Amino acid sequence: MNELAPPRQILDQDWRRILQFGSLCALTLVFIALIGMPVQLDTRILIRRHLSLGYLSLIWIPMIMGYLVSKELVLEGIISAKKGPRDLLAGALTGMIGGAGLSLLAVLINNFDLRDPLLNWSPQTLEQLNFGNGIGFGIGIWLLIGGALGIFGSALHVLPALTAKAVGVALMTVALVSILETAITDLLEGFRLTFITDSLYAKRGGLSVVSTIVLVVFVALVTVLAAGQGDALRVKYDALDAPRRKSANLTMSFAGVIALLLLPLFLGKIMNELLANVGLFVLLALGLNIVVGLAGILDLGYVAFFAVGGYTTAVLTSPNSPWISPELHFGIVILIVIVIAAMIGLAVGAPVIRMRGDYLAIVTLGFGEIIRLLFLSDWLSPYFGGAQGITNIPPVDLGFAEVKGSDPRSVFYLVLFFCAIAIYISWRLQGSRLGRAWMAIREDEKVAEAMGINTVNAKLMAFVVGAILASFSGAVFAAKVGSIFPSSFLILVSIIILVVVIVGGMGNITGVIVGAVVLIGVLGGPKQPGLLQELGTFKLLIYGALLVFMMLKRPEGLVPNARRSHELHQEEFLQDAWLKGIVDDDDEEVTA
Amino acid sequence: MSPIMHIHDLTVSFGGLNALSDLNFHVDEGEIVSVIGPNGAGKTTFFNLITGLVEPNSGDILFEGESILGLDPYQVTEIGIARTFQNVRLFPNMTVLENVMVAQHCRTHQHAFGALLQTKAFRKEEREIRERAEEVLSFFGTRLIGYRLDQPAFVLSYANRRRLEIARAMATQPRLLLLDEPVAGMNPKESVELTNLIGRLRSEWGFTIVMIEHDMGVVRDVSDRVVVLDHGVTIAQGSYEEVSNDPQVIEAYLGRPAQDAS
Amino acid sequence: MTAVGVRSTRRVSWVDRFLTTLRIVLIALIVVGLLAFIAQQIDNDNAFARRRNPGATGLTAAQVKGLFVTGVAQGAMYGLIALGYSMVYGVLGFINFAHGEVFMLGTMSGFIASTKLSDAGYWESNFIGSFLLIILIAILVSTATAVVMERVAYRPLRDSPRLIPLITSIGVSFFIQNAVLGLFGPNSKSYPQLPEWLAKNRTILTFDIPGTKIMVLVVAAVSMAGLWWVVERTKTGKAMRAVAEDKEIAALMGINVDRTIVLTFAIGGAMAGIGGILWGLSFRSVTHLTGFLPGIKAFTAAVVGGVGNLGGSMAGGVALGTAESLGPQVILEPLGVKGVSQLRDAVAFTALVVVLLFKPAGLFGERLSEDDRA
Structure with a gap:
């Protein structure tokens, strides 16, 4: 010190x-x-x-x-x-x-x-x-x-560090508990613990004064008493050897999955609706994360693929589709959606992929608008219904259950399924030959090419994988809402997903998921309300401010990349070791 | 020994200025050739031409008897030419291991589906990529292995970055290795060490090497042949002794007798 | 030694083939559309035109001229905005996505000033004075916005990879849009009416041109001339060009780089402010979203004309405006597309895609693409 x-x-x-x-x-x-x-x-x-x-x-x-x-x-x-x-x-x-x-x-x-x-x-x-x-x-x-x-x-x-921490944590808790009132009430109701919420919150919303004070005191006490425990736990975790750590990770993720599967059962309709919306955006964000976060391609027209998924599903399943209405089953439709999204991904990607990054951003933005304007136009309205859109999209029939918008819980499970796929794809690709090529391109495209990577093909692959994930989200969105209009696919959507990815941390799967859950969950999506639904139009302002703030202060995202921070930690350790004279000085010699 | 690379009458100009004019050059299999010359002599342009980053106005580059003109940079790497960069260009946010693994891209074949289904072939190839990367890195002694493997490249010391760049180029499994000022910025001890390594790159790994270098000590110690460029023209070539006694070279490049220069 | 010519052994990938096909198809469509249009003009009932589009009727010469004039006037405004993109790109090498909002704020401040003047009766009694005043106000507001933007959001990022300031500028754009929405509300706001003597049509060289458009063209031409003078004839302009070439060398030569960059933003902002007033007076309505489309289109114009090239930006703006105005009627309609007027914006975006499809680094972007290090 x-x-x-x-x-x-x-x-x-x-x-x-x-x-x-x-x-x-x-x-x-x-x-x-x-x-x-x-x-x-x-x-x-x-x-x-x-x-x-x-x-x-x-x-x-x-x-x-x-x-x-x-x-x-x-x-x-x-x-x-x-x-x-x-x-x-x-x-x-x-x-x-x-x-x-x-x-x-x-x-x-x-x-x-x-x-x-x-x-x-x-x-x-x-x-x-x-x-x-x-x-x-x-x-x-x-x-x-x-x-x-x-x-x-x-x-x-x-104030002394511990006191300051206690005060800070207590304030944050009060803010969280009051902001998350709906969520907490709903959750505790599901667990039949209404007595807690009854004493916590006043009749017509908001914490009561007494409960605020109790909460502050309680949280501050816990913070003071539990000080150091968290660090101790982390030290313990860090001390585990690789297989033990792996099994600890597995146990934790398993518990997380179980909790996630059981959670909707205890939640009411509104909260489940919120979860379903969040899920849709997690899916979109994971897709954009591959394009922007891994391959470093700034695609601002990402919403186009969301639209493609939605419209393909609508045309193929709805009896009201103006052009062809084969009324196929959702399972088959998804396969067709994959093919069409991949094809459109290639068709949009091929012309733009050789452009410089910033031009590419604006051109993809243009493509996103072109696709929306085409869906909206009278010219294509015999196929896609123009401004009237396509209505009457049937629920997804899974045999044992039906996924429909009026039952958000079922939608959530469907979204969760697709999110699991997206996470698996992101995770596996990240650690593969293709994923490494993407990262190399993101870091330095010219050198990547000089190291034998066919950058055009690799970037197109990123584009296509991103397109497919977005189209999944579009397909589920269509089935959830039951109708589809061009107005659901504004550029706004692309930008919000971009904010989610950047706030979570580009290229960081966990970060992106957390980013989507927090931002979409609390602030809400472009049209979907979040927990603070009173925010209304202010949320866009907040998204804009957040984007600028993140770029200026924390371009790596709020959730630190586990691997990266581990390495930084290692470096500090090395510095200490060097100061103590443990490390061979030849090894660390810097001659610049 | 037969020439592995042959360059005929290569000319390239930027905005009317000839960066290289009518350059003729060849490298024999297993040779170590140094290209020297004052700043702006066109040395790095020469490397950029070979690796497909720049297209020549006229002339031809034959590698193993076939023209490589018009190939994209990644295709040049594919046929067996790898390079390092003068101003070290690593992938800073990737780990040391990943930097070397990614360089094996063109020697491996598994696609996305293999990764998604975790097929046997995919896992075997991943294992091989990793083993090969570790093998390449262990060439540099203990410097880049052990805990270093999982460190991001940006934490490395300058000398280690240079070493990692060479390791990355080695991992593309080239026949011809182009090193752009490999010892620039290193201290004398490190230079000597790297000079030895360059010798071993030929004897143990069988690479043919073309090297741009300013450090005359290194040039003298490892090169079989030295080519001197000035203003885009070859003004001399031959053994170090021949070149260093060539009056034209002394005038253009060394400015004073070679024995005093280093 | 035998002389060996340059042989190309580049393997043609499917991407190349796809792009070639795309280029051919695009050119073919444009040519067919034009031919169909010409055929229609010659004989409304000819077989070629009928086959393409049974319901179509040709345009009268007056209509074509009208569309052309509209396009040029619109394009002049795009050009004014494009100058800001172009200058900033030239000096800092990134796309200032929020430049459209600078323009929008010019329009918005012009609206506020003009309604106040109108309420006071001054707008009607002394239009020229009011006009100059609102232009001045718009220039001040837009310049201030651009300068603050540079100071707060872009200066700290000057040395980061190019995409970082671009993403930041998207955030800035989003923020300004929604701040204006919060401050002034979502309703569309109308500029006061232009005086009759200005708005009435005039005939110049057989073109029947509404007075508003003459005003747009004149003001744009004057601003352009002023800008040209500043950039080519003053010390400031020389400093700007030097900084665009190489910031470090310019600094070594004693040029205050920070100040020059601020000036670049300021001048770009002023041009956008003038464009904003012209836009407001032409379309007489403004909302918080007014900046988005003109912004993107102006960027397109900058790319078409070559970023960093000021005359080119203006020319690109006019070309884009004309294409956008004539394209739907002259190319799409004869091809049998229905409801073409809805596709105006799509035409503008397509123009951007087409230009970059043929020239991936922009028409004159080669110099900038040299320092392509991310």
């Missing part, structure tokens, strides 16, 4: 930095207020009578800014000062500048009318900012709230 210098003088501040973070804080707050988040999300209660999602959308900003302003880059060899009151002051000032932004906004709304262009320059927003108590109260309270939250954020540096 580094030695820490004594805390700096309280007025020894980096004023410029405070001003920067403060104004950023104020701008963000005003922006959030003006796009109407506080008002529109106010209906979602998180803590009864004290906190709604609307206010949450504001208050986390000063907290984060307070945290960031007093965070310092720790450099090896440079002694950093111990955190103290000076940092609390920085946090407080930052938060107050942010609060002042909101106060100013309230004053402006009170005195000027800009409602004409700005939709949310409204009395409701003002009311929300004032807490219904008149403009004077509003101005004062935001300075206070901002300052308090700023202090809170910066205090996380000042």
Whole structure:
């Protein structure tokens, strides 16, 4: 551990930095207020009578800014000062500048009318900012709230590590428990544990004050008591030898699969519907992961293959199909879908595959739009129904059960089946000759070719495998919804899947699955609501912001690649060993 | 010994400037030839021409008696020519082992279905690829094996990256190996070691080697023959001694007597 | 020594064959469509035209001219947007996907300013003044957006692989679109009416041209000339061209690379702002989605004209606009395609695919493709 210098003088501040973070804080707050988040999300209660999602959308900003302003880059060899009151002051000032932004906004709304262009320059927003108590109260309270939250954020540096961790975990838990209310209620109802939810949540939604406090105390205690246990477990796991570790992995995945199979039985219709939607996106994301994550081809028209799967299924199964309606069984249809998706994948892939990466991205985007416009056009409406789409797609008859949209549980199982296939394909291909070729192309295409890889063929294979996985998703989607329209296949879908893949971590199967579950589950898909269905149109804004944030801060994704982090770990170990003089110095000699 | 590669009147120009003009060159089976010359003499262009990255304006390249002009780079590798790059270009996020395994792409045949069905043939081939990769890596002593196998290439030291690049080229099972400044940036001890390895590449692995190198010590120690390029023209060739005493070479390249140069 | 010529032994793969076939089919379709159109024009009832499309009637000369003028005016606006793509691509080597949103913000700010002016009665009483004012406002807004975008999202990524800033720009685009949706709502907003003296048709060289389109063409030409002057005649322009050639060398020569890049974004943004106003005045409506399609099409125009080549971008824009305007009626309709007007956008995207199909690195993209290191 580094030695820490004594805390700096309280007025020894980096004023410029405070001003920067403060104004950023104020701008963000005003922006959030003006796009109407506080008002529109106010209906979602998180803590009864004290906190709604609307206010949450504001208050986390000063907290984060307070945290960031007093965070310092720790450099090896440079002694950093111990955190103290000076940092609390920085946090407080930052938060107050942010609060002042909101106060100013309230004053402006009170005195000027800009409602004409700005939709949310409204009395409701003002009311929300004032807490219904008149403009004077509003101005004062935001300075206070901002300052308090700023202090809170910066205090996380000042508190002892364990306390800070306990506070952080407790806050996260409260946020999660209140945001996931529907899911938790539904799940516990399935287990007949309604007494827990009854005591946890207030009658008309949201945590009650008492339960919040109990939750915070409980979680904080558990965090403090269990501190180190997790690390100990990891150390234990790392210490296992290869076969033992393998069997431990197997046991864990087996347990996971069983849990996943049993879970829907305890869930209600809405949650199962959500799970089915999430599954569809997991499937899409796994496919795009092969194309973008493994082979490094940025395909922005990925939704086209989703559409191809959907339309093929619709044409081949629906009695209402305007062109041919063979009304085939879903099992046969899937085989045909594979063939058609592969063919279209090749036909779209062949012209674009030699283009440079960025051109390819835009051209595939164009292809995605062309395919949608063609499905929509009058020209092809005798075949695909134009804007009216194709309706009356029958449920999937499995002999022992029927998979139909009105029974989301069955859809979920069907999706799960296809996801399992997709995971298996991704996993096996990743460790094969083809998968290695893809990775090499992603890393350096020219060198890959110089090492004997036929890059055109390998990239086309990635395109085709991705196309097939997307078309599976399209086929299940068609059977689930029962009808299919061009409007389900906007470019938007491609972009959202891209965000999912990037947030999860490109080329990382687990990451992509987790990314899809979290993002689609909580925020929702392009048209499918997630757990926070109040978000409505804001979710697209969040997706956009998330994409930019990820690219700037964590291009490797939120879920660290197990292998990669293991290696990084190894490197640290080596560094330590080198410092102790264990490693042969010839081995590590760097002459650059 | 018969020539394994023969180059006739090779000319290439970029924007009216001749990078190489009327180059004639041959390599005999089992020979180690060094190509030297001042910066901008067209040495790397020469490698790019052979490996199909650049197309010549005129002339021909025969490998084992057949023209290889117009082949895609991967096809050139397939027929048995492998290269390294001057500015080390590994696959940084792949492991050391994977870097070498992927280079065997053109020598192996299993397709996606084999991987999906985990057929016997697939598993056998995977095992062979792995064994071969380890065999190639163990050529460099203990440097690239053991715990290193599963490290991503980006954590390697500079010298190890150079070694891994050579290992990767070896794994494509070439007959002709093109090394672009293999010891650039290495310290004297490492250079000596690598020089020995280059000798062993011929004696133990049977590669014919063409090498671009600036380090005259290395050139002297391993080459059977030295070719000097300047402004895209061959100005001399022959043994190291012959070339280093050639007045034209001294003027164009060394600038002063060779014995003082190194 | 016998002289040996260059023999090509490149094995032709199925991909090559497929692409060749595709090229031939595309050319054949275009030729057949054109022939059918010409046949229709000569004789509405000739057998060739009838066989292709029984219900079709030819276009009158006035209709063709009208479509042409519409196409050129539309294309001039694409060209103005394309300049921004082209300049940024030239200097930084990545596609700024969010440039369409810069354009949209220009249109949007023009709308706000013009309705305010209209409410104050100034729009009617002094149109020229109002017009100049809203152009100025749009330029300011678009320039500011482009500059902030560069500072926040792209500068930290300057040395990363090319796809990373591209993905980031997709995120930026998505963010701006939805921020505008949140701020101004989803409804389509209408610009105030243009004054009668400007909007009325004028006849120039037998072309009957609506005044709006004349305005578009004139403003586009003036902006283009101004841009040309800046890039070719000023020190700033020289710095921009130097940075486009080689950032490191330019920095060694004492050029402030950061500042030059910011300027590039700013000038591109200004052009998009002007384009935005012209778009708003021509179509008189704007939503948060206004930037998407023109953005993609302008990128197409930039590729058609050669990225990094400013005159080419303008020419590419005009070519694309004309193709998009005439293509459906002149090629698709005679081929027997129904409801061709719905396929306008598809035609634009197809044009992009076709251009890149024949020239995978873009028409003049070779210089840039040299540094293809990912």
